Structures are given as C-alpha cells and as structure tokens.
Amino acid sequence: MKDLTLEQKVRLLTGEDFWSLYAEPAIGLRKIVVSDGPAGVRGNNWDERDRSANIPSPTALAASWDRALVERLGRLLAAEARRKNVDVLLAPTVNLHRSPLGGRHFEAFSEDPLLSAELGAAYVRGVQSGGVGATVKHFVANDSETDRMSVDVTVDDRALREVYLAPFERIVREGVWAVMAAYNQVAGVTMTESPLLRSILQEEWGFDGVVMSDWFATRSTVAAANAALDLAMPGPDSPWGAALVAAVRAGEVPEAVIDDKVERLLRLASRVGALAGSAGSAIPPAPAVEIAALSREAAARGMVLVRNDGLLPLPPVRRLAVIGPNALHARTMGGGSASVSPTYTVTPLAGLAAALGDSVEIVSAEGCFPSEKLDPVPLEQIVDPADGTPGLRVRFLSASGAVLAEEHRESGRLTYLGSFAGADAAQVTAIELSARFTAAVAGEHALGAAGVGPFRLTVDGHDVLDQVIDPPGPDLVEAMMNPGQAVTAVRLAAGQTVDVVLTHSLPPGNTFPGAMLRLVAAAPRRTEDDELSYAESLAASADAVVVAVGTNEEVESEGYDRANLALPGRQDELVRRVLAANPRTVVVVNSGAPVVLPSAPAVLLTWFPGMEAGHALADVLLGVAEPGGRLPTTWPAAETDVPVYSTRPVDGGLTYAESIHVGHRGWLRSGASPAWWFGHGLGYTTWSYETVSVAGDGVSVQVRNTGPRAGREVVQVYASRPGSAVDRPVRWLAGFAVASAGPGETVTVEVSLPARAFEHWDAGGWAREEGSFTLHVGRSVVDTPLEVEWPGLKSGE
Known part of the structure; x- marks a missing residue:
C-alpha cells in the first residue's frame, strides 16, 4: 500500500x-x-x-x-x-x-x-x-x-x-x-x-x-x-x-x-483470494443433484404445519384436486435484489404429480386471478426472427436507428444494470424486442409491455400500442419489481404466427446503462367467476383437495411495503368456496410473510420455498418428510390486533415507540391473541416434555416422542423476570435447540443460554439485575410446560 x-x-x-x-x-x-x-x-x-x-x-x-x-x-x-x-x-x-x-x-x-x-x-x-x-x-x-x-x-x-x-x-x-x-x-x-x-x-x-x-x-x-x-x-x-x-x-x-x-x-x-499470495478458496461447484437434494430438504424443514385436524399426512386417494394460483405457479422468492433466475422451479402441481404418479387422478384449476398484471410472454410461444431459435432478439438503437449492439434472449423479462450488451450507453436511445409469436389457441390474446417510459408495440407491422407507462412509485426497485403495464387485445387463430416488435425509448441524455422492460402476453381464459365455479366443481368431485394461495413479488418486494395483510384478489373467496364444496381440504399458504386468511381444518405454511418447492411440498403433504418448521414470526388473525403495524413515516420520521416490545413481546404485552404464536408448529408425532435442569451455561431438557413415528422437535427456552425493576418483555427467547427421536424414544437436549439473554442496556453499558430469572421451556412462547429458576447475580457480584 x-x-x-x-x-x-x-x-x-x-x-x-x-x-x-x-x-x-x-x-x-x-x-x-x-x-x-x-x-x-x-x-x-x-x-x-x-x-x-x-x-x-x-x-x-x-x-x-x-x-x-x-x-x-x-x-x-x-x-x-x-x-x-x-x-x-x-x-x-x-x-x-x-x-x-x-x-x-x-x-x-x-x-x-x-x-x-x-x-x-x-x-x-x-x-x-x-x-x-x-x-x-x-x-x-x-x-x-x-x-x-x-x-x-x-x-x-x-x-x-x-x-x-x-x-x-x-x-x-x-x-x-x-x-x-x-x-x-x-x-x-x-x-x-x-x-x-x-x-x-x-x-x-x-x-x-x-x-x-x-x-x-x-x-x-x-x-x-x-x-x-x-x-x-x-x-x-x-x-x-x-x-x-x-x-x-x-x-x-x-x-x-x-x-x-x-x-x-x-x-x-x-x-x-483476490490478492497476490493469498490462498483463496478452491471450493468446487456443487453437483446439481446435491443442490436439489439440499434445497428440497431445507424447503420441507421450513414448512410450518400450524393446524391439522387429522387431514395430514394425506391418506391414499383416487382423485386429488390441486387448486389455486400458487398451485399452478411456483412462487419461490420475493422481489428485489433478493431475486435470481432459478435453474428451474417445481410447481406444487408438478411436485404432487411426480410423487403420486399414475395411481392417482389429479385435476387442477387456477381458481382465481389475484393479479391483473400479465406474466412475461411464454418462451414456448416465441422464436427469435433472426435465427429461428426459441426466444427473442434484442437490439440497442441509436437516435439514427443504427444498431449499436444486439443479442438473443430466452425470456420476455429483461433487466439491464451496468451494461447494454457492450453498447455505449450514452448513444443508446431505444431498446427493441422482436419475436415471432404463435397463438396456442384461438381468440383475443392480450399483448403488451411492462416498464417505465414510452413503449410502442407493433404486430405484423401495424401499430397496436403507443403509450407512456408511469412509475408505480418513487423507488427504483419498485419500478423494476412491480412496473405498470400497457396491454392491448389482438385476435388470433389457433396456430397463427405474427411478428411482434416492442420498442422502448430511453430518456434523453441517458448515460447509465440501466433499464427494465417486459414483453407480456396472456391467452384467452375463463372469466374469474367461471374459474371460481370450475374450481368448486373440481373440489366437490375429488377425494381430497390441496388449495394453494399466497402472494408474489408484486406484493412482497424490496422498494415498497405491503398495503395490508389480505390475500391478493379473490383468494379468500376461493378458499371458502372450495372448503364448502369439500371439507377434506388442505390450505397451503405460499407467502414470505404473514397473511390473514379464512379458517381451515389443515393449514401448511411454505413461505417462499425455493426451486424445489413442489417436490418438498409433496414430501410433507404425503408424510415422506416431517413438516419441520416452527414460526419465526407471530402470525396474526386480524390486522387490527397487530401491536406494531404501520411502516408509514410521519413528517419524514418513523418512531419505534414500542421500544423493546417487538413481535411476540408486543403481542404478549398487548393481551391480544394472534392466529398462531411465535415458535408454534405441529409435526406428525407428539411430544412430552419430561424434565428440565440447570446445567452449566444452559439447561438440560428431557423430551419424549410419544407418537407413532420418528419426528423432530424444536426445544425453546424463554426467560421472564416477574416484578423486575426494569421494563421487560413478559417473556423473551433465551435459547433453543433441535431434537430428533424415534417413536417412544426419550432424548436429552442441551440448550445453551448466552449471558446476554439476562442483561439489559442501561446508561451506556450492559447491566444485570440481582436475583434469579424464571425459564419457561416448551414448544412456543405460550406453550411451555416446564419451568426452572435460572440463578442470577448475588449482591456484590
């Protein structure tokens, strides 16, 4: 240096x-x-x-x-x-x-x-x-x-x-x-x-x-x-x-x-390893089969069975209805900088079909259409006019119309950050997407654009759309993840092929090589009322139903907060109608965060489970894998009960008035009851908490698997300090550990407790009250059958 x-x-x-x-x-x-x-x-x-x-x-x-x-x-x-x-x-x-x-x-x-x-x-x-x-x-x-x-x-x-x-x-x-x-x-x-x-x-x-x-x-x-x-x-x-x-x-x-x-x-x-003489890492790429196996295991391990009135694991059936917008589409991640282009994704429908094979008849329906926005044009319907391969041609144009750079792409969703395929960003005034689009069915097809700024769409050389799309909000990432759309209807015959060209004009003086644009499309489909009725009829005809609902990157994303906790669109109605048609219905919730949803006899939370979503879901629903998850966040029953709700600044400021009482701490303090508490989760076996004792810097807990099959338990330890001179939560998490046991087996679980769990910040330093704390041991913050006193500081220590 x-x-x-x-x-x-x-x-x-x-x-x-x-x-x-x-x-x-x-x-x-x-x-x-x-x-x-x-x-x-x-x-x-x-x-x-x-x-x-x-x-x-x-x-x-x-x-x-x-x-x-x-x-x-x-x-x-x-x-x-x-x-x-x-x-x-x-x-x-x-x-x-x-x-x-x-x-x-x-x-x-x-x-x-x-x-x-x-x-x-x-x-x-x-x-x-x-x-x-x-x-x-x-x-x-x-x-x-x-x-x-x-x-x-x-x-x-x-x-x-x-x-x-x-x-x-x-x-x-x-x-x-x-x-x-x-x-x-x-x-x-x-x-x-x-x-x-x-x-x-x-x-x-x-x-x-x-x-x-x-x-x-x-x-x-x-x-x-x-x-x-x-x-x-x-x-x-x-x-x-x-x-x-x-x-x-x-x-x-x-x-x-x-x-x-x-x-x-x-x-x-x-x-x-970027400096001469440093060793760096020689870690090899992981084999695809290893990536798939670990992703599948992790997805199942995180799924939380919050309610089960005996419907799961699914018993053998002859006809299974798989229904819902999140059943036919794999919602594997949220929006923003956390998103990637997955190697592949497995939908719930595909995962169940693969697991059940030909022995079970599976019928399916989307059920409702929670988003008014269209998805990018399907790859199987477009070819690059330059070489005839699946995909489209992208050209970067100057003010004179000269082609500064071009490339073949295999997606109708394009994001550029830092490069326009090598073209000089200051010279690029427009991005042109061209493809030959083939209609799979006859009728009025929706075609259009998503993004921010001026867009012009032609079909077989005829202008069908010329519109400026405004940004949805002030944040750049919101414009990328949840852009506005401009759509028009084009009547096509089944098998008809047309030349589609979408041109996006960039702002004058653009020097940063960045843009987001999508060529979107949708085939003719039922009305939403008809789709809901069709889903009802399928549910009534089946031995059991899996209905998958949830959110997507339009709802959960970097760049903007959610407007509410409701399932988007008419998904609540879909759940109620399917349950009325067939009470043997499992509700699968595919969201990264809590939603408020109708009551159901079996509810499984999958979060955003990654590319192996469908396979992992099938493993859990069929009992091949334990639903191993426990709630990492309290799940409300009603929005009005949430102790800390608003994320909206006032006059540019956001005050954390609840202080240390966040999450379950705030719920316990408020006296309101959520749908499911922090730490809650059911498996396919039952557990008995036998004994707890202080051991060194933690506690030793004996738990017994009292059910008919092997299982996994998360032993949770919460602390409390009744009568404290310090403002404290009613209970707070002090430690946790995972246990596994076969049917009838008793295991001892050691849970270490960090010293910081018993300290509080006071006048610029960490402090600890004299006297003992009470430890509560169990399956969630409110389900703690065991208690033990944790020795505290003595006077003068």
Missing part, C-alpha cells in the same frame, strides 16, 4: 462498475466481484443467461430453527458464488420483522433478535467457510421500505442495543468480513455517515472488515469518509473519487483515514 499514490488509493474505494471493484496490478490486487443474495447467488447478470440455485427464502430458513442446516446452505451458496466467479455475497439480511407489512419481510429471518442472530451467524459461517465473503446488512434499523432512502428512525438506546443491533453484534464478533450501511437515517444522521460505524462497529466490537454502502446510499464526500464508510457502491461515479482526493489535500479527511480503508479492503481481498 505504501507504493500507491493517493489517487490510486482513493480509486479503490469506489466500485469500478455496478458489481465489481477496481483491480490494482501494482500491488497484485485483482478485481473483486460482489453479488446479491440471500436466496441464491445472482452473479453479474440479472437474467436467464446466468441461472442460479434458488434456495428457500430467509423466513423459510428461520422457520427451521436449525443452525446446522443453515450453515450447510451457506456453504452451498459459497460453491455457487465460486462457480459464478463471485467473491463477496451481499447477504444475510438481519433486520427484524418489526411490522408484518414490511415489504422485505421475506428476506429477513425473524421478529426475534436472538433467533435472527443465531441463524444469521450460521449463514455467515457457511458462506465464509467456502472462502467467500458474507455481508451482513442493512446496518441499522432498515426494517421497512417506505421512504427507505430518507426516513429518519427514532429508536431509544435500549431497543437499539437489545433488539436491532443484537444480530449485527453477534455476527460481527464472530468474524463477518463485510457490513452494509443502510439508506435510512437514525437520530437524524444517514447511516453512511453515522458515528455508529466507528464507535460501535470498529471501536466497541472490533470489526476489522469492510463497511460498504448500500447501492447509491453514499450522499457525501467528507462526512461519509470520516464516518468510517470504506467502500462507496456502485461505481464508477460516486461522491468520492476526485472529490475525496481534493478533500484529503485540503485537510478535511486525514490520509490515515484513507489508508485504514484501503487496509480493510486489502484484508478482504486476501480473505477471498
């Missing part, structure tokens, strides 16, 4: 482009590549040309309560990262489920700081054991999406320390290699300039890694540099560069501060 000029050093502190950092041959530093996560490793391209293993979303992982499983998945992601030449994964997200309306709820683990900390640490261990850097994010209090770029969060010191910083502290002290600073403000200071970066991360916790900004979150030169931000992303443009060099020359930023940032960056480079 001593051989580098100031300009060379400062150059290293801003990305070279959207996803990579500058190389510096003078010191043997190669380019470092970063990539979004956490449900897969996207790589440099956000499209179908670079497909990714899509593991279950973090809420599904947290529902497993299984550190070892999450660590295995982290190592799988490290192998995926190396396959894609990625050095640093931008995950995990350990912000909390403060409100169920949080748009990014699915991407964070839990409402509880301890559960989030333990599983986040396991995720990081797995990733970094493969020589790939993990990036814990978003530091801190970025727990909702509304006005996330500017919202000023007010949170008291105790809640900040005990709740929101707790997962970060656990993961940083264990040795994470990178931390991402959030967009929001805390106490009036934007996080990329926050004194917490230096005072807490570096000085108190001893963090020796890199603090990078969230993308475009660096708002200043001097304040951000002096606040211990190390890396401004993305590049090459940022408030740093020449401005930071000038600030150092002017004495506004000490050069020693720059040297510290470069030293941290080089330490990261050494850890990931």
